[in-house]
Amino acid sequence: AQSVTQPDIHITVSEGASLELRCNYSYGATPYLFWYVQSPGQGLQLLLKYFSGDTLVQGIKGFEAEFKRSQSSFNLRKPSVHWSDAAEYFCAVAPFSGGYNKLIFGAGTRLAVHP
């Protein structure tokens, strides 16, 4: 079945530590790929996106993500986490079957940051 999977529901890291949030998708053709962040009580904000080309994409707030076709993954990374990064992170895909203009969201990963 077509899906977007974020295997980690909760992640806790220490401030200053590196971070990787996982996202896997199962669609026949490579979809468009997105990461969103949701701060407590807020809507979702776009962090970065991948359509084609360079498989390492840079986003806002110091985040980056790497597309790996062989693993059907689009993992989000940050080298040094700040306390303000505590939030919920959503991976989303826009599959070819939807004309690349309809987003399917993963269930989200809640990030906690210890001082």
Added chain:
Amino acid sequence: DVKVTQSSRYLVKRTGEKVFLECVQDMDHENMFWYRQDPGLGLRLIYFSYDVKMKEKGDIPEGYSVSREKKERFSLILESASTNQTSMYLCASSFRTTLADGYTFGSGTRLTVV
């Protein structure tokens, strides 16, 4: 610089009331969406609209209806509110033919039905 505005941040309604959630966008987007967000369930699509007076059911349309009389405004209607509709509701919009900027989301409305 607000682009998608949801009329209320918090609402408390009684069971059986008719509830209107309003969403307005100023980006000339064709597509508009209503999601509900519940812990552990992520975002679930209720309804979306790709043009004025057009609507399509999402994954969980039961108990909801929508209205889109103008391009910039998309309303979610709970015909008879129930406690299981207590949730965070998120509105979003996008262009129809390109997701170059993804979806733009409003700040959400937290609805409590008592």
